[in-house]
Amino acid sequence: MAYDFDLFVIGGGSGGVRMARISAGHGARVGVAEERFWGGTCVNVGCVPKKIMVNAAEYGMWAEDAAAFGWHIKNHGHDWAKLAAARDAEVARLSGIYGRMLGGAGVATFDARATFLDAHTLDVGGKRITAERIVIATGGRITKLDIPGAELGLVSDDLFTLKALPKRVAVIGGGYIGLEFAGLLRGLGAEVDVFYRAELPLRGFDGDLRTAVVEAMVAQGIGMNSGVMPTRITKMEDHLMVSLSNNFMREVDAVFFCTGRAPNTPGLGLERAGVVTGKGGVIPVDADHATNIPHIYAIGDVTDRLNLTPMATAVGHALADTLFGKNPRRASYENVPTAVFTSPPIGTVGLSEEEAALHGPVDIYLTRFTPMRHTLSKREGRKTLMKLVVDQKTQRVLGAHMLGEDAAEIMQGIGIAVVMGATKQDFDRTIGIHPTAAEEFVTLRTRTRVAGVPEAATAD
Template sequence: MAAYDYDLITLGAGSGGVRASRMAAAAGRKVAVVESSRVGGTCVMRGCVPKKLLVYGAKFAEDLTDSLGFGWSLEGADFDWARLVVAKNAELQRLEGVYLRLLKESGVTVVEGKGHLLDAHTVQVGLRVLTAETILVATGGRPALPDVPGIEHAVTSNEALDLMQLPEKVVIVGGGYIAVEFAGIFNALGVAVTLVLRGDTLLRGFDADIRATLAEEMTRKGVDLRTTTQVRAIRRHGHGYGVELSDGQTLDADLVMYATGRVPNTEGLGLEKAGVVLNSKGAVMVDGLSRTSVRNIWAVGDVTDRVNLTPVAIAEAMAFVRTAFSGQTTPMDYENIPSAVFSLPPVGTVGLTEAEATKRYGAVDVYLSRFKPMRNILAGREERSMMKLVVDRATDRVLGVHMVGADAPEIVQGFAVALKCGATKAQFDATVGIHPTAAEEFVTLRDKRAENGRA
């Protein structure tokens, strides 16, 4: 048997790569992880965590306004965006230290630099050449920019997270979760936001009632939605930009941000040279166990472009270690994965959309409620929540749980357990609600929506 420097070399120290490396080390393997940027990866350093910290900061603007309806008086309240960004960066620095400490304590060697494969067992990092019996690719993804005249004037979410000054007017291009989250952040802090998207509404792939509700609430908050519209060019003029649209209009902006998708980080890794097959988007092709076309090379997370969520990458990493190093063949289960959009208001969802359920099961029953949360009554806020259950008519099993409104991600996380256990609508009905809460609405929905109708 060939002698290797390591049992496992992981390319990428994001959430999936760190989890796989630590677990493999705990299983008694000699492990190295190679990272060219900051340990923690996209989610911790350039995505979920810093973005949610900014969402928290922006949400306080609404909370302070709402407090007036509850007897509070505000004097001297002020907001400093730069202070928020500095505080956010300090937290990221702390988290990176935590990740490095966890890797060190697990016995994992951290190698700084970009690794690329020389062959199926050899990784070069700068002038160093390392070998391993098993290689895991966990390099994630990165924002993609389209070929539009003037695109060099645009920023992505990476740069938007580190702005030291708020713009007065921003044009955000895209209708996915990154676009709507940043639209909510900027809008709540008083920035004039225009959201330009090709589709007819937000969040393609989500349940139709989620999409319609969020679009309605964001519009109510003052976000200018330009649907079925594309950007033709971005022109620099004075201290700002002119964004030329397909409908002939030109929007003025201090900042133009693109959130039109991400691509797998496979460029320059030498994967093809090692025999690893990529698809047309550059994603690593894997089987149900996360193994690539080369038997000793595996891949997890966004680099495979399967379900691009941090908890999924972590779960894939754990399944990989059990399969590769613990003798427990463990395919990843992609059914009923909950997800959230930290828009304002936020979205929580798990299971099938109404359209997916109808296509898969045929007849379904839909229970839907729209209501003004108790807090919003005294606050004088018109924002309404939406809750929806999709139920298989033949078996009474709940197939989808969908919500737009305050605390939606926290509420739906709990109901994700119920869906994983195959809960029925009758079991939802038999559950006693906690009163007064928004969450109790999910266990008190009694009236089915009319066929082919909307509540």
């Protein structure tokens, strides 16, 4: 059978665009459909505009700190409209680049929704298109709590359409987005309370990091409410009233639901293609990202494996090389560095202490200190935490974790070492750059504790 395309990608986010562009570079005839905006969530209503707003909040703090260094800067208040205009212009520029990259690579683009008619046939904006291979890269969709009044709450996308800063905000959820939104809104001048189910936020992260980020946020005046969730949202005359599971109520101007995402698979017609889905619409895939239909693949958040933009991009590139580049390979899901852009930010790679301790004895090296920038400004909540998790037997560094200034930038380099299998001795013989916070990672000499062994053995 002659197909219209060798490959058709459903979804023009970071993973889908990389998959399409690299495949076309290998000589494949490629089409890609995007129904909302090129670049996906990350570029348009996620990582990029969020980081711009985090930067804006940081500038306000630096302006306040400047007096300690001899600068006298008068704060005239933040101009929300000016920030929004600059942010939106940058997002539009980046989104346009994605479209131009595809055109330059010879990819046929469709500003339309694509749905399956059968295993090789798609309806793309009313046009019938066939493809030998199909990749599903539709990302995730935002979810809200199922409580009365949930329709009155905002979701993360809505932050980027607000015309003004809400003065009192309730953030629901203790994951990446919830903590990042809380930090940037507080930094821009809002009163913020965060509500989350667990004892600590950032489930799955290292325990010391989780504790430290709560301390940092509380020091900035953010209310951190563990084990408390909303049960109802009620519209009052000029505000919202949030009823809470602890029988208290909170009066706010906005509620942000940062309660996660679900795979964006509803309405794709997967049943007509025979593609099996799991709980919540997740698409199960094998090690090569093939679904149960061998010529249909899924990458990115629809697989719910590791929902990070760089991970989806790496998987898309590897799959393109495998299918069309005569270079079979896989992107590894192990030791993936990541960051949380709280204030201060978190950077982490590898295993947490809790994860590593499940596999045997590990040596823990940990330090906390005030970074040089804040020894003069004495700003509360800007302590740095740095930690190494080391396998006791092999001395391999299994995990590195940091909360502090420039954590994300520092962790990118540390991530290379962890992926390569560096040992504690490799870190020790590396000369530090002085004076920096980063040098602490190569000057940690005193073991803080041992984890992963019975108490009696530790005592001996």
